[in-house]
Amino acid sequence: MSCFSDSPMPEDFPNFLHNSKFLEYFRIFAKKFDLLKYIQFQTTILSVRKHPDFLSSGQWVVVTERNGKEQSAVFDAVMVYSGHHIVPNIPLDSFPGIQKFKGQYFHSRQYKHPEGFERKHILVIGMGNSASDIAIELSKKAAQVFISTRHGSWILRRISEDGYPWDMVYHTQFSSMLRNVLPRKVVKWMTEQQMNRWFNHENYGLIPQNKYLMKEPVLNDDLPSRILYVAIKVKSRVKELTETSAIFEDGTVEEDINVIVFATGYTVSFSFLEDHLVKVENNKVLLYKYMFPPHLEKSTLVCIGLIQPLGSIFPTVELQARWITRIFKGLCTLLSERTTMADIIKRNGKRIDLFGESQSQILQTNYVDYLDELALEIGAKPDLLSLLFKDPKLAMKLYFGPCNSYQYRLVGPGQWKGARSATFTQKQQILKPLKTRSLKTSSTFLVSFLLKFLGLLTVVAAFFFQIQWF
Incomplete structure (x- = not known):
């Protein structure tokens, strides 16, 4: 689900990739399209500023540094790809007593491996994916790990129905449509039921403070079991720190804390841009469709990846x-500044209603809706209604199957002739790395066919019964 739309992952790759495998995939992709010649490595961007002739040309002057030497070049357009994991955020002012703490403390970005933390009492502050992963890894070495959360979080398994990856089941056009048309109360109730199907979050001290917000869940298969046998203890918000202990909001105290890991997110920053180019207020960025500064005279500067979809970032x-x-x-045009500002305000209001105002949710967006929105702008979104008559098998696959990147290469500019085949073989792509043991299985085709046939007869019978009744 994370591959680019015209380049499926190698068939032997696992469904959830180690970072080394992602790097290998990027290298394969770069080689396939001969991209390395366009990339300048080991180069620091010092500044990006408007060209003196910007009003007519829309060009930018980019100053870089490499091997101690500065260079300046003029570009017709600039795409800022630095994302939002930029400047580590350690809000020390929110933790009275941190100055007195005698142990070690650092941001999660500095954490690399669990060696050196043996027999320690460790406090992890935060409840995102990084906090959970670090807490679990440390709990296998440390004497005790505590994880402090202000708001709690839903915990979701990577494995969903029939053992398929969760995002293949969750991210479909059909399920997205249901979430959009059903009343919000119903969607919230369904979400809570779904999230508590694996385990009751309240029993584990993890239930979100505002459980009805569509917050990004933590993807973790191990956290509940580590909590179950107390290798990790869930604590409330840290109220105060002393030289060796942590006092929590509920009045409890944990002594002999040796290490504190701040998994407290990041601050959005663009140090190489002039302040007025991309406005950041309270970590909120004013961008049209999360990309375009609305006030620029020429739309030749854009931010990419400054978004947090409830799905993979790469197709996004x-x-x-x-x-x-x-x-x-x-080939495409933007709307006026007035219209784009109205869209930004409307979109931000909708985002707050769905996801809340916490720092971790500032860039949150619905995955399938946003992909479709972008594809419509390009002309790359398949028309499922017309496709239902031309290629019904494909239409059904696109609507009820996983919303993968391939479907945005079926039509419009940049079509890829392998998109249809990749869509139909995705299930085999998923199962291939799992089939490491040969099995002799009995054929279930006849039983499956009979069940489907009986189901069809039941539907037809019910239909005619309704006609006679009315």
């Missing part, structure tokens, strides 16, 4: 780039 940024490059080439 790929569609962003496809739309942006068409705008740069004059």
